[in-house]
Amino acid sequence: MTEAELAQASRLVEALVFAAAEPVPARAIAELLRMQRPSGDEALPDEVAAAVVERVRQSCEGRGVIMVAVAGGWRFQTAPDLAPLLTTVLPRPRRLPRAALEVLAIVAYHQPCTRAEIEAIRGVSLGQPTLDLLLETALIVPRGRKEVPGRPTLWGTGAAFLRQFGLRELGQLPRREELLQELPEPPAAVPDG
Amino acid sequence: MTEAELAQASRLVEALVFAAAEPVPARAIAELLRMQRPSGDEALPDEVAAAVVERVRQSCEGRGVIMVAVAGGWRFQTAPDLAPLLTTVLPRPRRLPRAALEVLAIVAYHQPCTRAEIEAIRGVSLGQPTLDLLLETALIVPRGRKEVPGRPTLWGTGAAFLRQFGLRELGQLPRREELLQELPEPPAAVPDG
């Protein structure tokens, strides 16, 4: 790609990611770039697409709106440091209560798991409001049923979980062993425990 | 404002306009900038707010996403020249209503035929909306007039009919006799000279 082509491709990727309601997978970006080539059949290596994405990402660094990798794709979001000011003018959804966060953590680490398993770990029953809240926000989703008597539903985290917490994939969660030591600084600094 | 302050103010405005659900009025921008000042009460002239907005607008020029003034304020949108490349057209073909389908079938097998003949075969009158729909889609077209009192229009199938059904010629449709071995002649098949 010439510099001019690269610049135009960057504009296109920027617009695509900006317009999409969900994070845009790298694959979709590469496809768009391929389609846009004068000879649509000509192979556009994935590295070139990745380079264009990286160019866009860098061009946003330090701005008020940045491009981040999340939930298997790319999205624009406001820079985290602006949150205190923005929240004064933007509507804020209610916070997740402690119980909901704990249930979410259990599901994230033990998925797929049943309600009974969740309750056993916390040592208390799972309140309906908590379950409703997690389902409503699609932070947890049903993942089939466990083949035991009663066939209870198995729960797992949904794509909304990754989006909500800005995670690219579940693998970005701290490892189990790390949890009882000093926690790594979010998002993914080196653990020092 | 110092250059650093101006840069930070631009980031904030960019983030606000990006995250807001509605176009952001200049007034709201000025208010946010005032709040951000260490001394919140200090008057921030509107011109300064306007300068910050202009700075953000210019910083987007030539990018894939631009800031534009629309009714009610500022908002981001994808650059107009990119829209055709990004827009996905979803074909949602309509279904023909039953009546139109029947009329079309009659015309296909009895063309050229008059409205009265179509009505005689269907046994109900042919509503204007049905006829209009078929004409609009060019599935049927006028094929001259019948030399009887009133000189009614004769209808036949158009080229769009063949295209729609992927036919090379009308002869590719199954013959009437193949479809209707046991059925008597419909009234319109009566010889009329």
Next chain:
Amino acid sequence: MNGGPGPTTGSEAPLLRLDGFEGPLDLLLELARAQKLDLARISILQLVEQYLGVVEAMRTVRLELAADWLVMAAWLAWLKSRLLLPDDAVAAEEGGDAADLLQARLEELARIRRAADWLRERPQLGRDVFARGAEQSLREIDRSGLALDVGQLLGAYLAVCRRGAGRRVYRPRPSGYWTMQEALERLRRLLGGQAADWCALERFLPELARTAASAPRQRRAALAGTLLAGLELARDGSLELRQDHAFGPVLLRPRTDAMQAPAPLSQVAE
């Protein structure tokens, strides 16, 4: 038993805070943390005694205590007996296993708490970072196409024909015979542009009745109709008819003004 140390040392009324715990396990974890930061090194026996102390103290103030607190207390009392005075090696092993189990449960709960904290600290969408507020649809719906295939078309046609067939039972079938009225119209039309030559009556039959394929009855009806129409037109003077001999061809020609009065009808007819 030890007096139960509150979950937070120095708190003036730790017992009243029992309701603040999410169940017995929560309290146990809190008690364990008060012992040591490293859960792997806490004393299970001490923990058991602390829990039993809290529950006992609680029962002196309040009569009722949720069942799960008592169930846990009973289990821990059993565990304590196994850990303190094992009857035999088997009981001692049981106690050890149960202590390990409790340890593992507390560690898992602690892990989950940390994970929940970690999640809470993440910049959250809609709380700390914001996605685009306004929707921008880049989808266009194209309604111009038609969901229509040959199968539908044929189905519709069959439906129409079946419906029509059913209905015609109650209707007199159109005869399809050539009426005199039709013959009159046809004769007038054809004779209009015709040279004043004699023509056979048969030539004025409708297309259909002239072909061999048509039914004999239809053909005879057409012939009769045309003859009658010819007679009618001869009577009002617009054409002439003639038959040279019996069963010979009936001839007709248009009458022009220059011609004489028509031959008497009676002669021709015979």
